Amino acid sequence: MDNELENDPSSESFPTCPNCGMPVVDVTITGPTTQYARPCGCLVHLSELE
Numbered sequence: 001m002d003n004e005l006e007n008d009p010s011s012e013s014f015p016t017c018p019n020c021g022m023p024v025v026d027v028t029i030t031g032p033t034t035q036y037a038r039p040c041g042c043l044v045h046l047s048e049l050e
């Protein structure tokens with residue numbers, strides 16, 4: 001959204017999961033510091049999704 005420096009064709013417009021490297025197409029937020037990346041399901045922080 002605000003990071004257009006990353007133009008990796010394999011990730012389209014989605015950030016990649018810092019844990020497993022899969023494209024994160026959605027994030028489920030369950031708390032102020034608890035976000036689960038989808039579809040991989042890893043626990044991530046939104047600040048790490050770049």
Ligand SMILES: [Zn+2]
Nearest residue numbers: 017020040042
């Ligand atoms: Zn993951």
